[in-house]
Amino acid sequence: MLNQKGVAKLAEVSSATVSRVVNKDPRVSSKTRKKILDIINNSGYIPNIIAKNLKLSKTKIIGYLVSNIHNPFFPSVLDGIENVCTGKNYRIILENTNENEKTENRAITTLLELRVDGIIAIFVKPSDVEIKGVERFGTPLVLIDRRSDYLKKYDYVGINNIDGMIKIVKYLNKLGHTKIAIIHGPVDITPGHERLEGYKIAIKNLGININNDFIINGYFTESGGYEGIKKIFMLEDRPTACIFSNNLIAMGAYKALMDLKVKIPEQISIIGFDDFKFASYFLPPLTVLDRPTKEMGKLAAQILLERIDNGNSMKNVKNIILNTELIIRESCADL
Amino acid sequence: MLNQKGVAKLAEVSSATVSRVVNKDPRVSSKTRKKILDIINNSGYIPNIIAKNLKLSKTKIIGYLVSNIHNPFFPSVLDGIENVCTGKNYRIILENTNENEKTENRAITTLLELRVDGIIAIFVKPSDVEIKGVERFGTPLVLIDRRSDYLKKYDYVGINNIDGMIKIVKYLNKLGHTKIAIIHGPVDITPGHERLEGYKIAIKNLGININNDFIINGYFTESGGYEGIKKIFMLEDRPTACIFSNNLIAMGAYKALMDLKVKIPEQISIIGFDDFKFASYFLPPLTVLDRPTKEMGKLAAQILLERIDNGNSMKNVKNIILNTELIIRESCADL
DNA sequence: GTGAAAGCGCTAACAC
DNA sequence: GTGTTAGCGCTTTCAC
Numbered sequence: 251m252l253n254q255k256g257v258a259k260l261a262e263v264s265s266a267t268v269s270r271v272v273n274k275d276p277r278v279s280s281k282t283r284k285k286i287l288d289i290i291n292n293s294g295y296i297p298n299i300i301a302k303n304l305k306l307s308k309t310k311i312i313g314y315l316v317s318n319i320h321n322p323f324f325p326s327v328l329d330g331i332e333n334v335c336t337g338k339n340y341r342i343i344l345e346n347t348n349e350n351e352k353t354e355n356r357a358i359t360t361l362l363e364l365r366v367d368g369i370i371a372i373f374v375k376p377s378d379v380e381i382k383g384v385e386r387f388g389t390p391l392v393l394i395d396r397r398s399d400y401l402k403k404y405d406y407v408g409i410n411n412i413d414g415m416i417k418i419v420k421y422l423n424k425l426g427h428t429k430i431a432i433i434h435g436p437v438d439i440t441p442g443h444e445r446l447e448g449y450k451i452a453i454k455n456l457g458i459n460i461n462n463d464f465i466i467n468g469y470f471t472e473s474g475g476y477e478g479i480k481k482i483f484m485l486e487d488r489p490t491a492c493i494f495s496n497n498l499i500a501m502g503a504y505k506a507l508m509d510l511k512v513k514i515p516e517q518i519s520i521i522g523f524d525d526f527k528f529a530s531y532f533l534p535p536l537t538v539l540d541r542p543t544k545e546m547g548k549l550a551a552q553i554l555l556e557r558i559d560n561g562n563s564m565k566n567v568k569n570i571i572l573n574t575e576l577i578i579r580e581s582c583a584d585l
Numbered sequence: 586m587l588n589q590k591g592v593a594k595l596a597e598v599s600s601a602t603v604s605r606v607v608n609k610d611p612r613v614s615s616k617t618r619k620k621i622l623d624i625i626n627n628s629g630y631i632p633n634i635i636a637k638n639l640k641l642s643k644t645k646i647i648g649y650l651v652s653n654i655h656n657p658f659f660p661s662v663l664d665g666i667e668n669v670c671t672g673k674n675y676r677i678i679l680e681n682t683n684e685n686e687k688t689e690n691r692a693i694t695t696l697l698e699l700r701v702d703g704i705i706a707i708f709v710k711p712s713d714v715e716i717k718g719v720e721r722f723g724t725p726l727v728l729i730d731r732r733s734d735y736l737k738k739y740d741y742v743g744i745n746n747i748d749g750m751i752k753i754v755k756y757l758n759k760l761g762h763t764k765i766a767i768i769h770g771p772v773d774i775t776p777g778h779e780r781l782e783g784y785k786i787a788i789k790n791l792g793i794n795i796n797n798d799f800i801i802n803g804y805f806t807e808s809g810g811y812e813g814i815k816k817i818f819m820l821e822d823r824p825t826a827c828i829f830s831n832n833l834i835a836m837g838a839y840k841a842l843m844d845l846k847v848k849i850p851e852q853i854s855i856i857g858f859d860d861f862k863f864a865s866y867f868l869p870p871l872t873v874l875d876r877p878t879k880e881m882g883k884l885a886a887q888i889l890l891e892r893i894d895n896g897n898s899m900k901n902v903k904n905i906i907l908n909t910e911l912i913i914r915e916s917c918a919d920l
Numbered sequence: 921g922t923g924a925a926a927g928c929g930c931t932a933a934c935a936c
Numbered sequence: 937g938t939g940t941t942a943g944c945g946c947t948t949t950c951a952c
């Protein structure tokens with residue numbers, strides 16, 4: 251393959267001049283420039299970015315570490331990231347961890363080995379060692395959606411989970427519901443923890459006693475939703491409404507309700523946290539609390555690129571909490 | 586940041602020896618090895634893969650170029666690719682083209698600049714120039730799902746679209762349907778073309794005259810499906826069954842049918858090409874023709890890695906056509 | 921079993 | 937406006 255030196259030879263100039271042309275340095279005579287450009291076009295020379303990276307100690311690559319690529323949330327966030335990155339000529343390398351700690355640690359190491367310029371991550375549970383590595387390298391890191399105490403020093407883009415849940419409960423209560431159940435996710439990750447917290451706060455605010463039977467422990471998975479509904483329908487004293495703590499739970503729960511031939515919202519009102527394409531396809535269309543996923547990606551990327559450009563000071567840590575929005579469709583009954 | 590030389594200095598050895606330890610070369614005394622390993626662990630040294638790549642002229646990165654990350658087909662294929670790549674220590678860099686030719690061409694150049702070891706692509710319409718580049722670099726390329734005549738020289742992993750469509754039509758006919766419509770996608774890409782072709786062949790095979798009113802031109806999008814249904818219901822002589830040529834069309838069509846309050850399968854039987862998670866959530870659950878997406882990714886990756894390992898001869902081009910499988914649920918009526 | 925040295929393809933002083 | 941040169945961090949041949 252032809253390299254810079256080869257092009258230089260053909261053009262009878264030095265490789266430095268070729269480099270200048272490739273990098274649009276103005277101080278090259280238009281005659282020389284034309285000659286070199288012609289050769290580049292005819293020969294199909296493509297610069298070796300790897301070599302450039304090595305020289306410059308930057309890669310123009312950012313790592314996007316996601317916990318589960320099958321959740322539509324991540325492609326949606328990716329949209330926002332791409333939006334920012336494409337314009338600024340950054341590439342994105344995707345690492346999918348499948349909610350697995352070991353895979354996650356390997357992925358972080360991979361990103362560091364590659365000397366990515368920055369990382370946007372939805373972590374499961376990164377180990378101390380890996381985070382130390384990120385720190386040592388000074389690689390800017392922006393967290394999305396999930397955080398933890400020992401990651402407090404990093405920028406974070408999330409949503410107001412507590413407020414969101416309060417909106418949901420208030421809405422249900424306005425429709426006359428007081429017996430409100432929730433199928434929630436693991437409390438050791440931010441969304442799981444905060445959403446349950448929000449639920450409890452909201453219920454208390456209404457002066458209702460919390461009924462522990464109405465709080466269904468679960469996972470952020472479809473089977474979590476499916477099993478949750480079955481538990482609810484085994485209760486003697488059933489709720490009139492049920493909240494699903496994320497999109498996957500909502501899907502599984504819907505499936506269960508269909509299987510049980512439950513009439514929505516006549517027999518039970520349902521509402522989901524997180525909008526998703528299929529939500530409007532439910533029968534009846536599912537009322538949800540939407541969050542600005544694309545915007546999250548965009549903001550995270552902007553913060554990241556700014557840190558990359560201005561040197562990562564680890565100062566002025568951003569903690570961005572975006573608002574949610576209730577999308578009322580037809581799955582909640584007015585009692 | 587500590588580099589190989591730095592580690593060498595601390596260990597009072599040459600950087601060559603450190604390199605040997607890092608690369609598990611056996612001819613290093615266990616004493617020296619231990620010393621170096623200790624230093625590596627304590628210092629958190631992480632090798633610079635960029636430099637290694639430059640030296641070795643390979644990157645251990647493969648590019649995965651997809652036409653639209655929001656279609657669940659791609660994450661699913663990715664699963665299979667990851668499966669193969671992770672074990673062999675290859676990384677995947679994702680390029681999303683959003684069905685846009687310009688973006689696609691930029692993506693190919695990006696991949697080439699990065700000197701990826703291989704590319705797996707679902708192309709929209711790569712330009713001659715870019716493909717010439719791929720050729721010139723000798724970068725192995727495996728096509729998935731879509732191909733075209735001038736890409737015949739590359740490995741391809743696809744499915745038997747024609748046979749699949751025949752299966753669908755036969756099934757419908759067995760249930761007594763003869764008035765069968767199709768909402769199909771653009772015929773300038775393989776799946777669009779072949780599936781329509783299969784439909785026509787199958788209809789003819791049954792000795793039925795092709796009714797052009799029953800062939801709805803469309804796009805592989807939800808709105809394509811939505812509009813398609815509306816056209817069908819404006820027909821005086823309506824079909825008793827309708828085939829959706831891909832998953833997005835199926836989703837849009839389902840939405841339209843719901844909006845029109847059409848009873849499925851009483852008023853119309855429907856069947857989709859391509860399974861997707863939500864198909865089983867339709868009311869009634871959607872009968873579909875499934876294709877082995879994960880397997881496609883796995884095979885493509887295996888072929889690619891083999892070409893990478895054995896030098897890309899461009900010989901013995903593989904042309905793998907996988908079979909589809911009918912998943913019968915409840916959306917087709919027995920007339 | 922270990923080290924010295926060349927070189928992968930590029931950029932950026934510095935010199936002219 | 938252009939060329940010379942050093943060097944980014946690695947691997948690997950060839951000595952010893």
